Amino acid sequence: MQATDEAPPSSQFHSDADRSANDGPRRAAVYRALSNYKTARDRTGATFTDWKSARAAASTIKHEAVNNLDKYLEQFERNFTARGGKVFWANDSRQARDYILNLAKEKNVKAIVKSKAMTGEEIHLNEALVAEGFGVVESDLGEFIQQLKGEAPYHFVFPCMHLRRDEISDLFNRELGTAKTNSPEELTMIARKVLRRTYIEADMGISGGNFIVADAGMISITENEGNARLTVGVPRIHVALVGIEKVVPRLGDLALLLPMLATAGTGQHLTGYNSMYGGPRQPGENDGPEEFHVVLLDNHRTRLLADPEQRDALHCIRCGACLNVCPIFKNIGGHTYGTTYQGPIGSVITPHFRGLQDWKHLSGASSLCGACTETCPVGIDIHHHLLRNRRNAVTQKPTPLENLMWKAFSFLMRRPRLYSFATKVAPLAAKLHPLVQGTLADPVRVWTDTRDFPEPAAESFRTQFKRHQSTRASQTESTNTTR
Amino acid sequence: MRITLFVPCFIDSLYPNVAMSMVKIFEQLGHSVEFPENQTCCGQPPFNSGYWEEARSVASKQLEAFKNADCIVSGSGSCGAMFKVFYPELFHGHALEAEAKALSAKTWEFSEFLVNKLNVSDVGARFEGRATFHDGCHGLRELGTKEAPRTLLRAVKGLELVEMGEAESCCGFGGTFAVKYPQISTAMAEVKCTSICETKADYVISNDSSCLMQISGWLNRNVGSVKCMHLAEVLAAR
Numbered sequence: 133m134q135a136t137d138e139a140p141p142s143s144q145f146h147s148d149a150d151r152s153a154n155d156g157p158r159r160a161a162v163y164r165a166l167s168n169y170k171t172a173r174d175r176t177g178a179t180f181t182d183w184k185s186a187r188a189a190a191s192t193i194k195h196e197a198v199n200n201l202d203k204y205l206e207q208f209e210r211n212f213t214a215r216g217g218k219v220f221w222a223n224d225s226r227q228a229r230d231y232i233l234n235l236a237k238e239k240n241v242k243a244i245v246k247s248k249a250m251t252g253e254e255i256h257l258n259e260a261l262v263a264e265g266f267g268v269v270e271s272d273l274g275e276f277i278q279q280l281k282g283e284a285p286y287h288f289v290f291p292c293m294h295l296r297r298d299e300i301s302d303l304f305n306r307e308l309g310t311a312k313t314n315s316p317e318e319l320t321m322i323a324r325k326v327l328r329r330t331y332i333e334a335d336m337g338i339s340g341g342n343f344i345v346a347d348a349g350m351i352s353i354t355e356n357e358g359n360a361r362l363t364v365g366v367p368r369i370h371v372a373l374v375g376i377e378k379v380v381p382r383l384g385d386l387a388l389l390l391p392m393l394a395t396a397g398t399g400q401h402l403t404g405y406n407s408m409y410g411g412p413r414q415p416g417e418n419d420g421p422e423e424f425h426v427v428l429l430d431n432h433r434t435r436l437l438a439d440p441e442q443r444d445a446l447h448c449i450r451c452g453a454c455l456n457v458c459p460i461f462k463n464i465g466g467h468t469y470g471t472t473y474q475g476p477i478g479s480v481i482t483p484h485f486r487g488l489q490d491w492k493h494l495s496g497a498s499s500l501c502g503a504c505t506e507t508c509p510v511g512i513d514i515h516h517h518l519l520r521n522r523r524n525a526v527t528q529k530p531t532p533l534e535n536l537m538w539k540a541f542s543f544l545m546r547r548p549r550l551y552s553f554a555t556k557v558a559p560l561a562a563k564l565h566p567l568v569q570g571t572l573a574d575p576v577r578v579w580t581d582t583r584d585f586p587e588p589a590a591e592s593f594r595t596q597f598k599r600h601q602s603t604r605a606s607q608t609e610s611t612n613t614t615r
Numbered sequence: 616m617r618i619t620l621f622v623p624c625f626i627d628s629l630y631p632n633v634a635m636s637m638v639k640i641f642e643q644l645g646h647s648v649e650f651p652e653n654q655t656c657c658g659q660p661p662f663n664s665g666y667w668e669e670a671r672s673v674a675s676k677q678l679e680a681f682k683n684a685d686c687i688v689s690g691s692g693s694c695g696a697m698f699k700v701f702y703p704e705l706f707h708g709h710a711l712e713a714e715a716k717a718l719s720a721k722t723w724e725f726s727e728f729l730v731n732k733l734n735v736s737d738v739g740a741r742f743e744g745r746a747t748f749h750d751g752c753h754g755l756r757e758l759g760t761k762e763a764p765r766t767l768l769r770a771v772k773g774l775e776l777v778e779m780g781e782a783e784s785c786c787g788f789g790g791t792f793a794v795k796y797p798q799i800s801t802a803m804a805e806v807k808c809t810s811i812c813e814t815k816a817d818y819v820i821s822n823d824s825s826c827l828m829q830i831s832g833w834l835n836r837n838v839g840s841v842k843c844m845h846l847a848e849v850l851a852a853r
Contacts, residue, residue: 149796149798149799150798153798153799153801153802154798154802159802163806459784459785459787459803459806460799460803462806463799463802463803463806464799464802496792496795496796497792497795497796497799498789498792499752499785499787499788499789499790499792499793499800499803500663500752500753500789500790500792501752501756501784501785501789502752502753502755502756502757503752503756503783503784503785505756506756516704519662519663519665522663522664522665523665523667524665525665526664526665526666526667527665527667530666534664534666535666538660538661538664538666538669539669541660541661541669541673542658542661542666542669542670542672542673544655545624545655545656545658545673545676546655546672546673546676547655548652548653548654548655548676548680551624551655551656552652555624555627555628558628578794578797579793579794579797579832581797582797582798582801582833582836583801583804583829583832583833583835583836584831584832584835584836585832586629586630586828586831586832587629588628588629589628589629589630589631589632591631592627592628592631593622593626593627593628593631593634593635593650594622594627594650594652596631596635597634597635597638597650600635600638
């Protein structure tokens, strides 16, 4: 799934980025899908009386939550356990995996069904369960497809957005032996048929969680297919694996956050199903799991919490809007990132979660256009954090060649006379350019391989302006003399 | 009014006509223009690359060069944003923080300065052709410049302004990004330029020459027929 085992993340990124940036048909498909998203989102966004204020309010809620994580998480734990739920605090992915594995073994679990949870991807939960002999089936349609394909999600909200219908049909035909079809309804029915059986057979359902509601002691799950309701409601054990930053103080906060998540995420007013889960089956109730465990996952989120400059990255509600507007994402696609969380927000947080030096290239791979920050529903300063990651990476460990280059650059730019001289020599140097053009010695080859480079003007502005000033001065003088 | 020009290094060397056009426009409006010769680069390249110390040493020279300016006008939204938005962060907690904030407060992007400081929306330009406008990201999202250039262009006689679908999409320049990730950068240019070509415009106009270097680089290589012009060049045309 992750490329870390084979090649260093940065070389994997570079080669995949080059390849996908030249994959015209795939880029076009992604652009098409995201332009539909944009239309829907703009329409829904416009129904907010004041999106800006809504965004500021959402940001305030998350700010309060993130800056009082300890208080609200403990409040959640108290309220949730009071109804018989169990809470496990997982410092890292190993602890989280071990807890869920041991639980499955202890409770003699045979089959597991799982609804969409990026935290599961983050800790490589499925691989761990499968390695121990448990069968796990993803119940979200997109995740179901990706699981059949043996591929990581392409986008953390739209896992198989890169696939065409015929590719999905071929996949089902190959893996499930179903007849080929081009109808989305029929494709959905194929998955549904497999999944219905799975819900009934599974004795453990694993989910993520969109919000942890402190005062209610509940987990909020938002979805469009109803698969999460069956995943958590039918099996006898429910495990929700949720990042600690998902906490919000009050149930009432969801009145704003749910519509904002739906609008920013998919362009819907609200997703099809919004459910609250507050504990296992209570005495006198007819359905629901016998046991309900919430695994609160840190896995280095507290590193981000410790950084006051970038702490607001924990506001993220994983709507994926920043991916949907990102020109980098649209051109390189999700898999290129090699991360659980793709796109701009992934480039901000992954270095904190998995090591700055190994993942700093993601922060470098940005034109800093700021479309992500503009669209973020909770006001995270995304693209400026990319700049801060770049700075932190250099402060920690400068790259020798770059270090030298910027020292030389700074030497020149601190000396106006030397710089002015350089502007005079530039046109001469440009005249020599054809001698090396296109060869390995060509200093601007990385540019000119795909684009033309402008020739320096015969005279720099400063030279032209000087002449202009003296002409004007003499004109004024002669006017004065004539007078 | 005494207007001090901040002429980014690549405009100085590659596109001097952009800055000369600004001089012409301001002088025709009756203002005096000055150009402190000890200005060089805003320091954005090392800043964006993470080399803030080197950026600071270059930037402190600009603080000195523009110390006596009343208002500073930049023909690049990106370099303007460096002065206006990033200097305060770059110098945060440093000895020159106050100077950086003062510089920030008196810095203007060219079109914003004309429309919102000088209250001019028609500079008396005449320019024949069909044109589309590219919003440079730094101008658009760091400085909030969207309407000012359009206001000015709508007043240009003979000019037909058409919006492209991807007006607000990044052209893929992004400074050192364009050479560090040339394939991604070029793919972005392709998207941008395809949208430009769809408008059937003769010209693509922007308030940022750095974007135009990228856009013209792609257009000249692949299309050839659409010309790139800086807003100031169009506004200086008579």
